[in-house]
Amino acid sequence: MLTIKNLRVAVEGKEILKGINLEIKAGEVHAIMGPNGSGKSTLGNVLAGKEEYEILEGEVLYEGQDLLDLSAEDRSRMGLFLGFQYPVEIPGVPMVNFIKTSVNEHRKFKGLEPLTAGEFLKLMREKKELVHLDSQLTNRSVNEGFSGGEKKKNEIFQMAMLEPKLAILDETDSGLDIDALRVVSEGVNALKNPERSAIVITHYQRLLEYIVPDFVHVLYQGRIVKSAGKELALELEEKGYDWLKK
Amino acid sequence: MTMTANKIALSERYTALFHANRARLDEGSSNLINRMRDIAIKRFEKVGIPGFKNEDYKYTNLERVFDQDYRHILEYEKVDIDLNEAFRCDVPQLDTHVVLLVNGWYYAKNQPLQNLPKGVVVGSLQEVANEQPELVQDYLNRQAGLSEDPIVALNTALAKDGFFLYVPDHVVLEKPIQVINLMRAEDAVFATQRNLIVVGKNSQAKVIFCDHTLSARDFLTNNVTEVFVGEDAVADVYTVQNQDNQANSINSSFFKQGANSNLLTSVATLHGGLIRNNLKVEFAGEHAEANVYGMSFTDKKQHVDNFTNIEHAYPNCLSNQVYKNVLDEDSVGAFTGRIHVVRDAQKTNAFQRNNNVLLTDSAKMNTKPQLIIDADDVKCSHGATVGQIDEEALFYLRARGIGESDARMMLMNAFAHEVVQNIRVEPLRDRIDELVEKRLRGELARCHSCDMS
Structure with missing residues (x-):
C-alpha cells in the first residue's frame, strides 16, 4: 500500500528526515515511536501533503502512485488520512458544512453522487x-x-466519516485521559479490516495496549534506527530510548 | 501649476459651479433646503477638496475623482425607460417596500407603497420638504450642519433631493424599506443626494440601501444621510455597495440616537471604484446601543475607506464596531475608527475591531484607531489585524479532501461571516452570504443582483 524509499526532507534548509525506508502492506498497523524532535510529525505531514517541506531525495509510492506528486486534497480523496496532533480551530466554518463538503468531495472523486441531507445526517449520527x-x-x-x-475525538470522528485506506494518527493519544484514550482506540479499531492500514505515531506505549501494532519502528534523528514486532514497544517502555542512541 | 494651486483651482471650480447655478439650485426646492446653501458653500470654500494633508482624508485622495468634467444634475431628468419594469432585485423572499432613486433623485414613477402604517411617510425629500415641511424642519441638517467635512458641506450646498422616511412615534414598520440608488447616464455625472430618516420614539424601522450602476461611466456620488433614532426606537440601516468600478462615491451617514435606542448599521462593499464611507454616531441620551459593522471585498484598483466616529456624549451607552476587509490584487483599503468619550460619559462601553486579509503582496491596508477618552469609568477596546489567509487552517481543510480554491473560499467566507451574521433581516443575511461568496469567486458582475431585462 505504501512504500517509502530513502526519503530525505528538509524544513527551512535543515534536514529533518535523513533517509526513511518503510513498507506498509494492506491490513497492517505500524507504530512509529521516538523521542521529541526525531521527525515523527514531519513524516506524517509530508505524507499528508503539507507544502512547507522540501523533498531532497527519495520516493513515496501509495497504491502504486507517486504520492509526492499529488496535492493534499487528492491524497485525502485517494484514502489517505492524517489525524492531526494539534487540530486547528477554524471559527466561522461550521462543522457540518466542513464534514459534508469533505465527504462529498470524496464521493465526487469516486464518481458517486453527493449524499442527500437525510443520508448525511444518518451517517453523521452513526459515526x-x-x-x-x-x-x-x-x-x-x-x-x-x-x-x-x-x-482528538473529532479527528477520529472525521476518520470514521471518511473511512480512509491509510490512516496516519499523529500523537492522537497525547493529552487524553484514559477514558478518552479508550474511546479513541475503539474508534480506530472499529475501522480495522484487511484492506485498511494505519501508521500510529506516538510517544508512549500506552496507546499500543489498545491499538495493537504489527510493527514498531523507532525514529531517531531522522532515521529509523530499529524495527521489530509489538514487543519492541514494551522494551522501550522499560528501557527508554537511550540504548538506541549510539 | 503647483499642487496647491491645482487644489485651489479644483475647489474653485465647484464654488464657481455653485454661484453660476445659484438660482437653479433654489428652484423647486423648499426654503428649508435652500436656506442652508450659502453657509454651506462658505464652509466648503474654507477647506476645499481635501488632499493628502487633511488628516481625515490622509488615506484617500479625493482630488483624483473630483478633477473631472462632470455634468451636475440640478433638476429632475425624465427617465426614458420604466425602471419599475426594467429593474427588479432578485433577493428571494426579501419582502420589502421598494423605492428607486436615479442619479440622486427620487424616481417620479415609483409605485405607490401599499399598506404602510398610518403616519409613515416615504418619498422624495424635495417633495416632502415642500408639502409637509413640519416633518423636515426639526431634522434637516441638524447633524450634517455641524460637520467640518467639506464634502458634507458641498452636499448641503448642492443638494436638491433624495430619499425621505418618517416613522411617527410608537409605530413598527414591519417590512424593510429598500432604497435602490441607481446611476444611469451616457456621460460623466456628478450626483448629489441627500437623505433624511426619522424614526420616532418607541418605533421600529429597517432601511436597506442598494447602490448600483446601470451604465459604466465615470460617476461621482456625494451622498449624505441623516438618521434620527428616537428614544426607545430600534433602527436598522443596511447598505450594499455594488457599483461599477468606474463609479466613485462618498457616503456620509449621521446617526443621532435617543435614550434607550438601538441602532444596527452594516455596510457591504462588493464592487465600486473609490468609495469613502463616513459614519458618525452620536448618543443623545443614556442607555443607547449602536452596533456598527462593515465589510469589503476588493480587487483590481478598488479603493475603499471607512471612517467612523462614535461620539459617546452620554453615560451608560454601548457602541460596538467590527470592520472586516478582504483585499485582492492592487486594491487599497483604509479604516479609521474614532471613539470619543466625553467627560462624565461614565459607564461607557465602546468596542472596536478591524481585521483585514491581504491576498496579494500589492494589496494595501491602512488602519488607524483613535480613542479619545475623557471619562474615567469606561470600558473601551480596540484591535486591528492585517494578515494573510491562515495556512494551517487551509492545510487542515485540504487534508480532508477540500480543494484549495474551495478551502480558501470557506476561510474567506468564515472571515466575513462574523459581520454577515449580525444582519437582522434573515433573507438579506442569506443573500449577502451568497453575494459575498460569488464576489469572492469572481462570479459577481456589476449589478448581478439586479435583473435588467
Whole structure:
C-alpha cells in the first residue's frame, strides 16, 4: 500500500528526515515511536501533503502512485488520512458544512453522487456515536472551543466519516485521559479490516495496549534506527530510548 | 501649476459651479433646503477638496475623482425607460417596500407603497420638504450642519433631493424599506443626494440601501444621510455597495440616537471604484446601543475607506464596531475608527475591531484607531489585524479532501461571516452570504443582483 524509499526532507534548509525506508502492506498497523524532535510529525505531514517541506531525495509510492506528486486534497480523496496532533480551530466554518463538503468531495472523486441531507445526517449520527462525540459539537465551528480531548475525538470522528485506506494518527493519544484514550482506540479499531492500514505515531506505549501494532519502528534523528514486532514497544517502555542512541 | 494651486483651482471650480447655478439650485426646492446653501458653500470654500494633508482624508485622495468634467444634475431628468419594469432585485423572499432613486433623485414613477402604517411617510425629500415641511424642519441638517467635512458641506450646498422616511412615534414598520440608488447616464455625472430618516420614539424601522450602476461611466456620488433614532426606537440601516468600478462615491451617514435606542448599521462593499464611507454616531441620551459593522471585498484598483466616529456624549451607552476587509490584487483599503468619550460619559462601553486579509503582496491596508477618552469609568477596546489567509487552517481543510480554491473560499467566507451574521433581516443575511461568496469567486458582475431585462 505504501512504500517509502530513502526519503530525505528538509524544513527551512535543515534536514529533518535523513533517509526513511518503510513498507506498509494492506491490513497492517505500524507504530512509529521516538523521542521529541526525531521527525515523527514531519513524516506524517509530508505524507499528508503539507507544502512547507522540501523533498531532497527519495520516493513515496501509495497504491502504486507517486504520492509526492499529488496535492493534499487528492491524497485525502485517494484514502489517505492524517489525524492531526494539534487540530486547528477554524471559527466561522461550521462543522457540518466542513464534514459534508469533505465527504462529498470524496464521493465526487469516486464518481458517486453527493449524499442527500437525510443520508448525511444518518451517517453523521452513526459515526458520532462510535466516538461518543457530544452532539452539540457538530453545531459549532470546526474545533472552536473544543477541549483537547474533544479535538482528538473529532479527528477520529472525521476518520470514521471518511473511512480512509491509510490512516496516519499523529500523537492522537497525547493529552487524553484514559477514558478518552479508550474511546479513541475503539474508534480506530472499529475501522480495522484487511484492506485498511494505519501508521500510529506516538510517544508512549500506552496507546499500543489498545491499538495493537504489527510493527514498531523507532525514529531517531531522522532515521529509523530499529524495527521489530509489538514487543519492541514494551522494551522501550522499560528501557527508554537511550540504548538506541549510539 | 503647483499642487496647491491645482487644489485651489479644483475647489474653485465647484464654488464657481455653485454661484453660476445659484438660482437653479433654489428652484423647486423648499426654503428649508435652500436656506442652508450659502453657509454651506462658505464652509466648503474654507477647506476645499481635501488632499493628502487633511488628516481625515490622509488615506484617500479625493482630488483624483473630483478633477473631472462632470455634468451636475440640478433638476429632475425624465427617465426614458420604466425602471419599475426594467429593474427588479432578485433577493428571494426579501419582502420589502421598494423605492428607486436615479442619479440622486427620487424616481417620479415609483409605485405607490401599499399598506404602510398610518403616519409613515416615504418619498422624495424635495417633495416632502415642500408639502409637509413640519416633518423636515426639526431634522434637516441638524447633524450634517455641524460637520467640518467639506464634502458634507458641498452636499448641503448642492443638494436638491433624495430619499425621505418618517416613522411617527410608537409605530413598527414591519417590512424593510429598500432604497435602490441607481446611476444611469451616457456621460460623466456628478450626483448629489441627500437623505433624511426619522424614526420616532418607541418605533421600529429597517432601511436597506442598494447602490448600483446601470451604465459604466465615470460617476461621482456625494451622498449624505441623516438618521434620527428616537428614544426607545430600534433602527436598522443596511447598505450594499455594488457599483461599477468606474463609479466613485462618498457616503456620509449621521446617526443621532435617543435614550434607550438601538441602532444596527452594516455596510457591504462588493464592487465600486473609490468609495469613502463616513459614519458618525452620536448618543443623545443614556442607555443607547449602536452596533456598527462593515465589510469589503476588493480587487483590481478598488479603493475603499471607512471612517467612523462614535461620539459617546452620554453615560451608560454601548457602541460596538467590527470592520472586516478582504483585499485582492492592487486594491487599497483604509479604516479609521474614532471613539470619543466625553467627560462624565461614565459607564461607557465602546468596542472596536478591524481585521483585514491581504491576498496579494500589492494589496494595501491602512488602519488607524483613535480613542479619545475623557471619562474615567469606561470600558473601551480596540484591535486591528492585517494578515494573510491562515495556512494551517487551509492545510487542515485540504487534508480532508477540500480543494484549495474551495478551502480558501470557506476561510474567506468564515472571515466575513462574523459581520454577515449580525444582519437582522434573515433573507438579506442569506443573500449577502451568497453575494459575498460569488464576489469572492469572481462570479459577481456589476449589478448581478439586479435583473435588467
